[in-house]
Amino acid sequence: MGNSGERGRLSAGDWEHAALELIEEQGVAAITVELLARRLGVTKGSFYWHFASRDALLEAALKRWEQADTEGVMSQVDRIADPRERVVALFRRTSHEIRDHVMYSALLRAIDHPAVQPVMQRVSQRRVAYLAAALRAAGLDRSMATPRAQLAYATYVGMLQLIMQRLLPRPAHDDFESFVEHVIDALVPPPQG
Secondary structure, three states: OOHHHHHHHOOHHHHHHHHHHHHHHHOHHHOOHHHHHHHHOOOHHHHOOOOOOHHHHHHHHHHHHHHHHHHOHHHHHOOOOOHHHHHHHHHHHHHOOHHHHHHHHHHHHOOOOOOHHHHHHHHHHHHHHHHHHHHHHOOOOHHHHHHHHHHHHHHHHHHHHHHHOOOOOOOOHHHHHHHHHHHHHHHOOOOOO
């Protein structure tokens, strides 16, 4: 197949999705134009219709992931009217986003990469700020909400890393559900009134 046929068949988004899948499977270091072209069934020339370099693809893929993170669970729970229930739903839903856990863990392993670090910093800061605002809406004052949001996020990242790096065994479903409920009980204010 010639370059014009390949260019018409694949979009920049196709390359970005393939890069994100490869990051999930093998990490950031595995991203090569050759490997992605083989996976997509095209020549390397097709890649260069969309990106100047591997780094340009990586930056575009990470931007896509970051945008999806913003539009993900947070936008789903925003629809819940009761502030406390919104926080509880956030904890429960994020604990079950396995694909996001895999990606997040892969990106943490590459945190020293110049394209990865600023994205992870923005995502982490946005997540903590969102959680702090949700906890304030649920009844905590600012002096309590921000530290609890940081503690909740540290718990999420820590447990994620322990499990994904196989430092702790993956808990059975019921044990994990119990852990999530314990975190909710410890960090989310009780219902008011």
